[in-house]
Amino acid sequence: MDTKTKLISTAEHLFDRHGFTATGMDRLTQAASMSSRTLYKHAGSKTSLIADVLSGRHLRFQQSIEVDSVDALFGALEKWVQTEGCRGCLFLRAYGETGGDTPDIAKAVFTHKASLYEKIQKIVSIETHGKSNSELAEQVLILFEGATSAAIYRGAEAIRSAQTAASVLIQQARL
Amino acid sequence: MDTKTKLISTAEHLFDRHGFTATGMDRLTQAASMSSRTLYKHAGSKTSLIADVLSGRHLRFQQSIEVDSVDALFGALEKWVQTEGCRGCLFLRAYGETGGDTPDIAKAVFTHKASLYEKIQKIVSIETHGKSNSELAEQVLILFEGATSAAIYRGAEAIRSAQTAASVLIQQARL
DNA sequence: GACGATGTAAAATGATCGTTTTACACTCCA
DNA sequence: TGGAGTGTAAAACGATCATTTTACATCGTC
Structure with missing residues (x-):
């Protein structure tokens, strides 16, 4: 290597x-x-090493969620946690440890989160056949974020709970 | 003081x-x-100071979520964020920074999360008139956790999105 | 066969870490 | 009146921090 x-x-x-x-x-x-x-x-420097780590992780994470359904999105998260472990979102942890005061790191975090939200918006829009509002995408984002956090202390089961919650919300929006 | x-x-x-x-x-x-x-x-020591900070915060947080409806629970979170700021869950951040290797800190984190889950279980059970399964409580917990994280980069609006998502799930369970 | 690139080992930089110590001032109560 | 309790200021502790430096080895290439 x-x-x-x-x-x-x-x-x-x-x-x-x-x-x-x-x-x-x-x-x-x-x-x-x-x-x-x-x-x-x-x-x-250490700061730019952290930034490099985050941008590398961003690319790898993006590849892992190249899916086209909400169900598969949470499936991808479960797979990610199985191979990478569940210690919470590394981006938010970097943001917290630096207090958001390191520009390169803060930028990497916000870029990552913006792209995650965009991805979810696309998936949700497809699944609801354009019937969704932007709030639904945010709700799926919140379930994704919450599953990532809760998995730390409740295990992968939390991800499956989030998965079914998301499908209920999607179903509801389709009516 | x-x-x-x-x-x-x-x-x-x-x-x-x-x-x-x-x-x-x-x-x-x-x-x-x-x-x-x-x-x-x-x-x-610094370690026991961190543990003291966490147990003090735990008490204050518990008081702030002394409510009896899911809607009020997220209302309390929004109020908390307004007064305390939104930098993510301080317990999970402490856990991440120490790698879970400091017993006093890890214990404080798990105690806090277990009590949060219990509180949510009680509220959900009341709201669904006992019709709820334990998965629903976990889903509300995930929304709560996700709102806390997402508020870092999406602001308090995320908490209101989680609030309506939770009420949809509760409504669904009552049928 | 000299050269630039890429690597190693190891010491030194000055700053900062968590923690302890020394020496001194104040207040309250017996 | 005197001693325990609680506080301050400031220096010192050895360890560790991120980073740089010095000196040397091993390459492939022109």
């Missing part, structure tokens, strides 16, 4: 497991088995 | 605004305008 890829995927794992601030660069160099000189040549 | 109260409320504000790990004890002593000697006499 190429050096920068290894660095970013190692960083993503450590940030997700232990938190962004709590993960020191020493631990990172050790886990990625590279010198700090190499790390800084590729990463630039 | 009594010293320990001032310490804990100052700590809660800084932790919420800047994150737990990123908030140093120096900044805390300065903000609470007390010496580090006094701070450590009352707090013991």
Whole structure:
């Protein structure tokens, strides 16, 4: 695996497991088995490493939710949680840890959330045959967000509950 | 205001605004305008200070959701966000920052979430006249959790969307 | 066969971390 | 009146922080 890829995927794992601030660069160099000189040549700084981790995760997440139904959307989330673990949304966690004061990180978070909302809008619009208002998309977004959070302490079952709740809302909107 | 109260409320504000790990004890002593000697006499350690902040917040939050309808529950959340700001659930943020590895903190988080779920179960059971299954309570919990997260980037409007979604689900269950 | 790129190991940078210590001032109650 | 309790200011603790530097090894390529 190429050096920068290894660095970013190692960083993503450590940030997700232990938190962004709590993960020191020493631990990172050790886990990625590279010198700090190499790390800084590729990463630039810790802040830009976090931003790189987030934009990489954004792409991977986008691919994982390339679906065209609300049911499949929550199915994709369940699959994501199975392979990536459930420790809450890494974007919101990055936002919280930095207080939203780091522009590069805040931008990555808002970009990600905007694209998630857009994706859900498209899916909902298809499923309701254009009968939906924009509130319905927000409600599905909230169920998605809530399932991500609740899965931390209630497990994957929470995602299935959100899935059926979403289909009830969609059904209701179709009438 | 009594010293320990001032310490804990100052700590809660800084932790919420800047994150737990990123908030140093120096900044805390300065903000609470007390010496580090006094701070450590009352707090013991940073970890136990975080635990104290969380248990204090838990009590205050519990009081704020002393309601008996799902509609009022989301109304209470909207009010909470207005007065306390919306930076996501402080409990889940504490859990994420510590990786769940600090027993006192993890316990405070799970206790809080278990009590939230219980409260929702009671409300839902009343509103559905006992007709509800346990999945419905989980769905309302997910909407509550999702509204808390989504409000970070979509504002208080998200809470009202969750509110109407919850009432639709309740209505459906009553049939 | 010299060169630029890419890597390593390891020490040093100055700042900041959480925590403890030393030394001193005030108040309240016996 | 004197001692326990509660506070302050400020320095010191060793550890760790993100980052840079020095010195050296290994490449493929012209």
